[in-house]
Amino acid sequence: MLPIVGYTNKLTAEPGETVDVMVSSFGAKTYSADLRQIIQGDTNPEGPGYKDHLITLDLGGTRTAISKPFKPGSCVIVPGLGALPAIQDFTLAAVVRPTLLDGRRRSIVALPGLAEIAIDGDGHLTGQAGDTALVSSVKLSTKHWHVVSLSYDARRELLSLAIARDRDEASTPPRAHIVSTKAVLAARVPSECIIAATRGADGELTAFLDGKVDRPALFDTCLEPDTIRTLLTDFALLRRQRSLLAAWDFSRRMTSRTICDISPFQMHGHIHNAPARAMTGWLWKGQELDWKLRPDLYSAIHFHATDMYDAGWDVDFTLTIPSDLKSGVYAVRLVPDGDEDSAYFCVFAVRPPRDRPSGNTVAFLFPTCSYMAYANHRLGMDVPGTEIGMGRAVELDRHHMFLQNNPGIGFSVYETHDDESGVFHTSRLRPIVDMQPKVKSFLGGFGSNIWQFNADTHILGWLDAIGQNHDVITDEDMHADGLTLLQRYNVVITGTHPEYYTRNMIEALQGFTDRGGRLMYLGGNGFYWVVSFNEDMPGIMECRRSEAGIRPWEPGHGQFYHGFTGEYGGLWRRNDHPPNHLCGVGMTSQGFDVSEPYVLSDNATDPRAAFIFDGISGPGIGNFGLAGGGAAGLEVDRADPAQGTPDHALVLAFSVRHTDIYLMTPEDLLDPTPDWSGTQADIIRADLTFFETEGGGAVFSTGSIAWAGAMAWNNYDNEVARMTHNVLRRFNEETPFDFPGGQGW
Amino acid sequence: MARYQITEEDFAFAREFMETPIGYHSPGLQRVLNRMRGADWTRKYVLVIEERYRLWRLAQLPVGRGAQVEIIEGVVYTDLVEAERDIFRRRWKDLTGQDLDTALPQTT
Ligand SMILES: [Fe+2]
Numbered sequence: 001m002l003p004i005v006g007y008t009n010k011l012t013a014e015p016g017e018t019v020d021v022m023v024s025s026f027g028a029k030t031y032s033a034d035l036r037q038i039i040q041g042d043t044n045p046e047g048p049g050y051k052d053h054l055i056t057l058d059l060g061g062t063r064t065a066i067s068k069p070f071k072p073g074s075c076v077i078v079p080g081l082g083a084l085p086a087i088q089d090f091t092l093a094a095v096v097r098p099t100l101l102d103g104r105r106r107s108i109v110a111l112p113g114l115a116e117i118a119i120d121g122d123g124h125l126t127g128q129a130g131d132t133a134l135v136s137s138v139k140l141s142t143k144h145w146h147v148v149s150l151s152y153d154a155r156r157e158l159l160s161l162a163i164a165r166d167r168d169e170a171s172t173p174p175r176a177h178i179v180s181t182k183a184v185l186a187a188r189v190p191s192e193c194i195i196a197a198t199r200g201a202d203g204e205l206t207a208f209l210d211g212k213v214d215r216p217a218l219f220d221t222c223l224e225p226d227t228i229r230t231l232l233t234d235f236a237l238l239r240r241q242r243s244l245l246a247a248w249d250f251s252r253r254m255t256s257r258t259i260c261d262i263s264p265f266q267m268h269g270h271i272h273n274a275p276a277r278a279m280t281g282w283l284w285k286g287q288e289l290d291w292k293l294r295p296d297l298y299s300a301i302h303f304h305a306t307d308m309y310d311a312g313w314d315v316d317f318t319l320t321i322p323s324d325l326k327s328g329v330y331a332v333r334l335v336p337d338g339d340e341d342s343a344y345f346c347v348f349a350v351r352p353p354r355d356r357p358s359g360n361t362v363a364f365l366f367p368t369c370s371y372m373a374y375a376n377h378r379l380g381m382d383v384p385g386t387e388i389g390m391g392r393a394v395e396l397d398r399h400h401m402f403l404q405n406n407p408g409i410g411f412s413v414y415e416t417h418d419d420e421s422g423v424f425h426t427s428r429l430r431p432i433v434d435m436q437p438k439v440k441s442f443l444g445g446f447g448s449n450i451w452q453f454n455a456d457t458h459i460l461g462w463l464d465a466i467g468q469n470h471d472v473i474t475d476e477d478m479h480a481d482g483l484t485l486l487q488r489y490n491v492v493i494t495g496t497h498p499e500y501y502t503r504n505m506i507e508a509l510q511g512f513t514d515r516g517g518r519l520m521y522l523g524g525n526g527f528y529w530v531v532s533f534n535e536d537m538p539g540i541m542e543c544r545r546s547e548a549g550i551r552p553w554e555p556g557h558g559q560f561y562h563g564f565t566g567e568y569g570g571l572w573r574r575n576d577h578p579p580n581h582l583c584g585v586g587m588t589s590q591g592f593d594v595s596e597p598y599v600l601s602d603n604a605t606d607p608r609a610a611f612i613f614d615g616i617s618g619p620g621i622g623n624f625g626l627a628g629g630g631a632a633g634l635e636v637d638r639a640d641p642a643q644g645t646p647d648h649a650l651v652l653a654f655s656v657r658h659t660d661i662y663l664m665t666p667e668d669l670l671d672p673t674p675d676w677s678g679t680q681a682d683i684i685r686a687d688l689t690f691f692e693t694e695g696g697g698a699v700f701s702t703g704s705i706a707w708a709g710a711m712a713w714n715n716y717d718n719e720v721a722r723m724t725h726n727v728l729r730r731f732n733e734e735t736p737f738d739f740p741g742g743q744g745w
Numbered sequence: 746m747a748r749y750q751i752t753e754e755d756f757a758f759a760r761e762f763m764e765t766p767i768g769y770h771s772p773g774l775q776r777v778l779n780r781m782r783g784a785d786w787t788r789k790y791v792l793v794i795e796e797r798y799r800l801w802r803l804a805q806l807p808v809g810r811g812a813q814v815e816i817i818e819g820v821v822y823t824d825l826v827e828a829e830r831d832i833f834r835r836r837w838k839d840l841t842g843q844d845l846d847t848a849l850p851q852t853t
Contacts (some may be wrong), residue, residue: 388779392767
């Protein structure tokens with residue numbers, strides 16, 4: 001399958017910067033590494049052919065391949081409890097709502113080696129202190145919150161486990177069920193507190209919870225369940241209790257890793273593997289939908305046994321990017337046991353130096369946010385409907401088989417966790433096995449069937465074929481540096497599917513075209529979802545799919561605002577940055593079977609667009625390609641003044657039919673009727689669109705993911721590639737574009 | 746469970762599929778394919794790539810994340826369109842009990 005797998009600690013690095021490489025063996029005994037510039041990754045014999053360049057750089061010869069595991073599962077860890085006085089009498093309490101009970105043992109809150117409240121394989125609440133164990137007759141429910149507690153009274157030598165289920169629908173007060181046993185426990189000092197997991201005998205974290213936990217607390221006295229409930233509902237009252245040793249209020253510092261103890265001991269902790277914060281808590285009853293306005297109601301964390309942030313593998317080696325290495329897309333290639341066919345590619349971008357422009361006036365915008373969104377996606381395995389969307393059977397490549405055997409690698413934001421709640425977070429601090437050259441995909445259409453990174457190499461290969469000097473800059477670079485980076489360029493070229501954008505990114509790119517920059521959007525379904533980075537956790541990204549959009553899950557009621565930033569999740573078009581403003585078109589439909597040509601419109605003869613059609617006649621263009629056999633397809637965008645397409649934008653050509661696999665996006669399908677399909681509805685089309693900006697800039701949008709697959713047809717010698725080159729040539733000239741004002745449509 | 750059941754009335758669509766397995770389909774054929782390709786399988790046919798763009802093995806993917814992909818020994822394809830036809834025949838058999846090639850009336 002994949003005998004060797006690895007990742008780098010960054011997806012963008014400048015010359016002179018170091019890059020750490022983490023490698024694990026999944027069967028390989030040894031490996032050797034080299035550095036390659038990736039030019040064209042599609043190995044389809046119908047395509048232009050695979051191409052990379054070996055970079056002369058000694059990466060250290062043959063190494064032993066060491067097996068390193070994936071360790072998924074999130075929790076809260078509060079170290080340093082050893083500073084507390086020895087505990088004799090105690091109460092450990094929390095409010096919990098499990099979201100998956102599937103026979104596995106789950107820990108709710110633990111003082112490892114001292115006390116624990118957990119759920120056993122049958123769903124019963126259990127308590128343990130020292131060698132004494134209690135099992136409640138009450139099972140937990142995935143539909144309700146429960147106040148649970150374990151308390152010890154040394155004078156009475158009595159250990160008690162209590163559970164009270166909140167049953168809103170029954171309109172009856174919750175009643176605690178208590179089970180007790182005689183126990184003699186020595187006074188002891190806890191070392192740490194773990195919430196939603198515990199430690200096994202080997203010291204490793206285990207028994208991860210799928211579910212929400214709210215306001216865990218520890219007291220140095222034995223409290224009655226009713227008293228516990230009263231105290232937990234009121235943090236102001238709780239924090240003044242002399243018996244309080246710790247109480248963690250998850251609604252504090254929700255955008256960070258930090259977990260705050262509101263007791264005077266200030267036993268602060270941190271989250272592990274990035275569980276979802278800013279989630280509706282025990283006391284949320286729909287009072288507010290934005291956690292920023294009532295953070296106190298968002299005091300729950302939703303933990304998952306499948307959460308994954310940082311794989312945390314030991315560094316195998318570190319390379320320094322040569323100071324004279326030109327900007328581009330590179331990969332550390334790991335060759336296991338001399339078997340080149342099984343090589344693994346750790347792909348990253350070498351950006352231009354931060355402190356000085358390279359002199360290149362063209363930049364390829366390497367869409368790392370969209371690669372991260374799809375990182376290790378499992379659509380063809382986890383979602384049965386994928387075959388319907390593809391219009392043919394799912395193909396499983398080697399990396400898919402690896403994903404199937406290693407779900408611990410963590411998910412993309414297309415998956416659900418085992419409890420069927422959506423995956424909000426995706427990280428690049430782990431191998432991203434689909435971000436490699438050569439790999440096939442699910443959604444790339446009949447033909448090459450490649451997606452995201454590998455599909456984007458059709459554009460990299462074209463830049464190489466036409467000899468166009470260019471820089472490669474990443475989404476993360478644009479997020480961090482904004483227009484100070486973009487202003488170096490005349491032209492920014494996107495990938496085939498730049499779907500996921502942070503606010504910094506979309507504002508930087510809008511500012512670029514507003515001020516005279518030229519944008520070539522060579523893709524489809526671009527600038528669609530809002531995503532956020534976390535200032536306290538580098539390498540992770542959040543996406544909450546609120547309200548609309550074609551999406552695999554919803555974030556849950558009251559949970560539409562991102563935990564990382566407080567931004568409203570969902571579509572940019574619902575956040576006053578519709579893609580139509582930026583690029584003239586916006587997502588309209590998708591289908592992953594076959595693609596279509598464009599047919600020229602009357603606008604194609606407009607003198608403003610004459611440079612685009614140099615050497616190109618019509619009436620159709622792009623009746624060929626590696627992505628579904630046409631230039632318009634997979635995911636397609638339409639121009640729409642109602643969504644913000646500039647009035648003077650010229651739709652130069654458009655597709656005139658698609659198969660009935662192409663249906664309407666939910667945001668536009670307010671009233672579903674059976675006429676919204678590719679053979680029936682005009683609105684389902686790709687609009688090839690051009691417009692100038694007032695600042696002398698210009699935008700060329702293909703509104704189609706399949707475009708680059710047509711560029712690569714016939715070894716980049718065709719009318720689609722020619723048109724793209726015509727646009728690039730003019731866009732790269734300094735001469736400002738004239739703004740036609742209110743003309744056009 | 747899917748409501749639509751495949752019967753002899755779908756012969757015309759089977760014939761249409763065998764003509765053109767990938768691309769434009771009549772609404773009737775699309776409905777047959779939706780039934781065949783939807784979620785109502787405990788094991789779903791998939792193609793495991795042996796050599797990219799050259800050789801595929803037929804396999805079944807059981808429901809459930811992480812389940813072992815089960816290779817069907819001896820069934821290999823060198824052409825994706827042929828693979829589609831073969832999978833269609835197998836599913837026709839699974840859903841109707843009929844061998845499609847024998848059952849399909851030879852007249853049109
Ligand atoms: Fe997408």
